[in-house]
Amino acid sequence: METSTKLLFVEDDKRISDATTNGLQKHGFVVEPAYDGFVGARLATTYNYDLIILDINLPLMNGFEVCKAIRQHGVATPILMLTALGEIDDRVKGLDFGADDYLVKPFDFRELLARIHALLRRTNATHEQASEILREANLEMNLVNKTVRRNNQLIDLTAREYELLEFLLRNKGRVLSKMDIIEHVWELNFDTNTNVIEVFINYLRKKIDRNFEPKLIHTKTGLGYYLKAD
CATH class of the missing domain: 1.10.10.10 (Winged helix-like DNA-binding domain superfamily/Winged helix DNA-binding domain)
Incomplete structure (x- = not known):
């Protein structure tokens, strides 16, 4: 993974944020952390990211509100939403607000990587048929x-x-x-x-x-x- 691949990680638990950010950086990602929904929404609608990882339970603005704000602003960046274990309604609600995929917390770091790579593969698909x-x-x-x-x-x-x-x-x-x-x-x-x-x-x-x-x-x-x- 090229170091130009930039992720926005919106997570208020600093322990989870730091550990996950360190792991992603070791795999070559550039990671911008945000610790509340308001900052996350502002960053997502101001700067360009290749992918956004978004927790639901955030201060100031929850993940659903952030996701909705991002989509209403016209930003189509893929969003991977982190949902609580067993909360099916959260997953459906997140998709309804414009998230592209979800991952249940607590998550295995390898699965997080797999989902990130899958979303990026689709986003960065080659343009061999670009004129089609x-x-x-x-x-x-x-x-x-x-x-x-x-x-x-x-x-x-x-x-x-x-x-x-x-x-x-x-x-x-x-x-x-x-x-x-x-x-x-x-x-x-x-x-x-x-x-x-x-x-x-x-x-x-x-x-x-x-x-x-x-x-x-x-x-x-x-x-x-x-x-x-x-």
């Missing part, structure tokens, strides 16, 4: 400037939503199972009993289909999802 535009009906994805339009109306997507839509578009008409999506979009093994895939499909439907025709994202009961202008 993916289309289906009146939906258009421009891979040069990473924009999505429906009926020429700009659609605002998070980094994870974008990656999921791209995967659906590249495989339009093909039914994609939950495991297909996990392997190609999340790139990590995680608890398949969670409803993360369903949550993100629902996000895309609200943004891509709810106010437009024809409907593009469909469910094949018991098999998976597909994108096609039926």
Whole structure:
């Protein structure tokens, strides 16, 4: 990992912050720590980072508020949210506010590294197909400037939503199972009993289909999802 890869780590527990920051620095990352939500939000919306690690329980502004503020400011930097053990509602809520992935505390440092690398791989994907535009009906994805339009109306997507839509578009008409999506979009093994895939499909439907025709994202009961202008 190149030392130019810069992370913002928003965590109020200084012991956790220092230990994790030291570990990440040993792996070549440049880490900017923030110890409360207000400072974290200000840094995230002022400076450029490759990835943001964001705890939920923060003073001044909690992680949900920080995440919402970052997205409302138009910052699309991938956000890895740290959630409490067993708090499924926190994970879904964090994704709803624009987080791209979550990690349960206390976490194993190796898993943190794996999730960081996975998010960065997607963000720093090569531009071999940079001139390509993916289309289906009146939906258009421009891979040069990473924009999505429906009926020429700009659609605002998070980094994870974008990656999921791209995967659906590249495989339009093909039914994609939950495991297909996990392997190609999340790139990590995680608890398949969670409803993360369903949550993100629902996000895309609200943004891509709810106010437009024809409907593009469909469910094949018991098999998976597909994108096609039926």
